[in-house]
Amino acid sequence: MGSVNPSIDLAHDGEIAVVTIDNPPVNALKHEVRAGLIEAFQRVKNDAGVKAAVLACAGRTFSAGADISEFGKPRRSPGLIEVIETIESVGKPVVAALHGTPLGGGFELALGCHYRVAAPGTRVGLPEIKLGLLPGAGGTQRLPRLIGPERALQLIVSGNPTPVEELAQDGVVDAIVPGDLRQEAIAFARKVLSERRPLTRVRDREDRLSAARADAGAFTRAADASTKRARGLRAVPACVESVRNSFEKPFDEGQARELALFMELLTSEESRAQRHIFFAEREAQKVPDMPAGSKPRDIRRGGVIGAGTMGGGIAMNFANAGVSVTLVETAPDALDRGLATIRKNYANTVSRGGLSQEEMDRRVGLITGTTDFNALADADFIIEAVFEEMGLKKRVFAELDRIAKPGAILATNTSTLDVNEIAATTKRPQDVLGTHFFSPANVMKLLEIVRGEKTAFDALATAIALGRRMAKVPVVVGVCYGFVGNRMLHLRSVEAERLILEGALPQDVDAALTEFGFPMGPFAMSDLAGIDVGWRIRKGRGERAEISDTLAEMGRFGQKTGSGYFRYEGGRTPVPDPEVEKIIIDASNRLGIQRRTIDSQEILERLIFPMINEGARILEEGIAYRPGDIDVVWVYGYGWPVWRGGPMFYADQVGLGYIGDRLAHYAARSGDKALEPAPLLARLAREGRGFAENKSEDKAA
Ligand SMILES: NC(=O)c1ccc[n+]([C@@H]2O[C@H](COP(=O)([O-])OP(=O)(O)OC[C@H]3O[C@@H](n4cnc5c(N)ncnc54)[C@H](O)[C@@H]3O)[C@@H](O)[C@H]2O)c1
Missing domain, CATH: 1.10.1040.50 (N-(1-d-carboxylethyl)-l-norvaline Dehydrogenase; domain 2)
Structure with a gap:
């Protein structure tokens, strides 16, 4: 409980005030935090005994940004801009003490302080672009003043967190301080006072802008490259415009335009879609009927069977997660080929600058190849990636059942085979599930986790936890031919082939x-x-x-x-x-087909609507728990544009009534019953609702 309000504390260390945000887990800047900060800094301003202040956060990180659950709601004053203005005009030096991941609004808050000190390993960033937004509390105006417009644009359009060690020279932080962060920040504030440093606000700094002012061409070239890569993301040109304003317009004008652009993006379909995916991705990891407290099992050692296209990539995923792994093949030459491909893939990443040689060596060192199946005896999580043949898979699982230690998870990477049938060849079907990786397995983010009839909850929880350690996006799905992604893709392929035969x-x-x-x-x-x-x-x-x-x-x-x-x-x-x-x-x-001209509208509808229809069946059958899960599968596994929110989100935007009518039309014309509107789609269309409004209580039993 803070002294200002439940989220904000104000304490004193001699003439230094220490304002602490305490809003677990990540100190999001909800309304109470913003109001409390204004109150605290007004007190700092009015207290003649206070000469300088430190702004710090309790818990695991400095504020990681806005409370995005407030996004859809009416804005409540004070906003973050007012908070930052209050801090900037407090008339005394304010030192931000950074640790963890100061991101988005949290980082903008730090940029509004006069100085910043950081614990080693702190990573800062402006990830708003990932929600289809731009930093809306001065980030596009202040960051260029510290690191120059070109570099600022790069950070803003990548949205990725950057270690402060890489930015310290540019003055994003004034000091990196090992040791007790709060004490170090207080000591830094004292030093600023004793050296009588002038009180400079970031907004008034001009030196890093002069190069861009003298030669705007370099910025334009950097901007063009970003926009070209942006494919349909409206937020990117908005970031470019706003960062350009930082050196072309006075600060207040630049900030006002930034806010206007932020508000435009906030209400855009693109940003709504991206926010939907952001939440859906988190939601997809929840299994509705999983009892609270289902704990993942310990994973110390992995196993992979088959060093082909998929097995090699999966072994890399284990190594990337820091888990040592045994890779089993039938013959030495196949094993050598597999291991060579792994080394080549890593070496490519090293040559592109994505990995150090040392780190590559460490990861390669975690992978042990063998032709001895018994080497899997001590593995905690074994993934089978042999040829797609039921007979072979059954033999492999029977063998695994004999060798694997009790409690080991036995997973199959099958794309089409029945996981229940595979599980039934073992005496421990509760430990069997599917881990359906996508090709290339070391690159693609999606991981469909296939839940068998008998899969235990803690086995599922283990697969989800392992997927996250591998930096994948896990989505739990049920057993059916093709699971969620390929089952829907199949309908698209059928229709694509029909389209070319028709004209x-x-x-x-x-x-x-x-x-x-x-x-x-x-x-x-x-x-x-x-x-x-x-x-x-x-x-x-x-x-x-x-x-x-x-x-x-x-x-x-x-x-x-x-x-x-x-x-x-x-x-x-x-x-x-x-x-x-x-x-x-x-x-x-x-085939006696009269070719005709087919316009792009019809092509699009015929490729996408049948997939949506299949998505409806997948929901009805309980193969996916939520429409958002299907959206996540398509965004992370098949390149569905994130700013269109996935097929089911998109369907709701288009309207199920229209989609149902078109499907009925195409079904009648082609005579293909599979195109007739699925019962769930038809019902929701009749009721004038979308998939998102199909609450679980009125789902068919
Ligand atoms: N390739 C893809 O795009 C993709 C995507 C998702 C899932 N899958 C699935 O992953 C699995 C593997 O596919 P792949 O493309 O990597 O095949 P692949 O042919 O490239 O590799 C299979 C490997 O398994 C080895 N193997 C065969 N029997 C074995 C045994 N008894 N013990 C040890 N190793 C054995 C083979 O020597 C071969 O190297 C299949 O079930 C496939 O359906 C493939």
Whole structure:
């Protein structure tokens, strides 16, 4: 309990006042904190006995920013800008004492102080861009005054936290102080007083702006690069404009414009979508029926079976999380190939500057390759990534059941096989689950955790915890063919193939999706993944996909053979190919399909609405717990543009009534019953509601 209000304390150490924010867990700047800070600094100002002040935070971090649960609500005065103005005009030096992760509004608050000292390892940043916003409490105006506009723009559009050690030379912090932070900050304040340093506010500093004023070209070039990478993110050009104002306009004007831009973004669809994903990502880790207190099991050692495409990447994930891992293969040559690929991947990251050689060596050192299955006996979490064949997987799990220690988690990376059937080959189905990584497994963030019928809660909790340690985004899903992501993707692929047979070309189909905001369309994606993969699977099942299989039979497997749906002239850029056009037109003729012009609206609807429809079925069946889980799967696993919030969020924006009508229309025209509106979608559409408003109490039993 603070002396000013429950969140704010004001204490004194001689002539130094110490204002402490105490609002666990991260000292978010909720209304009570803001009001308490104004009150505390007014007292500091009016107390003649106080000569300087320290602003510190209790707990694990200096304020990590705004309380974003206040975002959708009416703004309550005082705002953060008023708090910062009060501190700046207190007439006495104020020293911010930073530790942990001062982010967003928290970092802006620190920039409003006259000095900043930080504990070693403190990381500062302005992550607003990740919510589709820009820093709205002077961050775009003050940071350029400390580190120059170009560097400030870089930090603001990356949104990533940066260690203060990298910024100390630029004056973001005045000192890095090992030892007791509060005492060091007080000592620093005393030093400022004894040296009679002038009381300079960051807003009045001009020296770092002069270079940009003299040559705005460098800033423009940096800005152009950022905007180009931004693909549809409105917040990026807003950041550019605002940072430019820092050297082109007086401070007050720049700050007023910054606030106006912030308010515009706050009410934009893009930011709403990004905030939805921010919350959905956190929510997705909660299993609704998991009893409180389900504790993850201890993971000291990992195991991976199969050192192929996926197994190698998964072993890297263990090493990246600092967990030593045993990688098992059938034969020494396959093992050597797998280990060599791992080393090559790490070496690439080192050469790009993403990892030090020392760190690479440490991680490679955590991976032990072997052809001896018994080496898995001491592993706590074993992930199987062998070929996608049920018989083989069953043999592997029976063997694991014999070897693995009691309580070890036995996971399969299968994309399509029934996890319950695999679990049933063991005497411990409670310890079996799916960990469905995405390719490349060491890069892609999404991790579908497949919950089997008998999977124990603490086994699930362990998989979620491990996923987070691996810096993945875990989403718990149920058992079905393709789980959430691939099951929906399948409908898109079917429709993409139909579209080209009916009259569109691969480049038209892909363009509809890239214009929507995907990094690539379905055909460029097939070329990247390899057209032969689906062809082999279909051959095994006696199925056929007209165009795709024709291309595969010609050896056009995609990027790896230099041609697929497109041609690749040495690079990765897909080039439309007249030969493919001819193959498609011939196929249409052969099948007696009258080709017609298909506009981009129809292409988009036919690619996306059936996926949404399948998402509705997935919800009805309880394969996903929440519409937001499906959105997270698509944003982190398939490149759905984050500023469109995922398929289910998007569906609610478009309106389920419209989507239902269009689906019914396409179903009637094609005769494909799978396109008929799913019962949940149809019901919500009738009721004029969206997926987000489908509360659990009125879900069908
Ligand atoms: N490739 C993808 O994009 C992707 C994505 C998600 C999931 N998956 C799934 O991951 C699994 C592995 O796929 P992949 O693409 O890495 O296959 P892959 O063919 O690249 O690798 C499989 C490896 O397993 C090894 N292996 C086979 N039997 C073994 C045994 N008994 N013991 C030890 N090692 C054995 C093989 O030698 C091979 O190196 C499959 O279930 C697949 O469906 C693949």
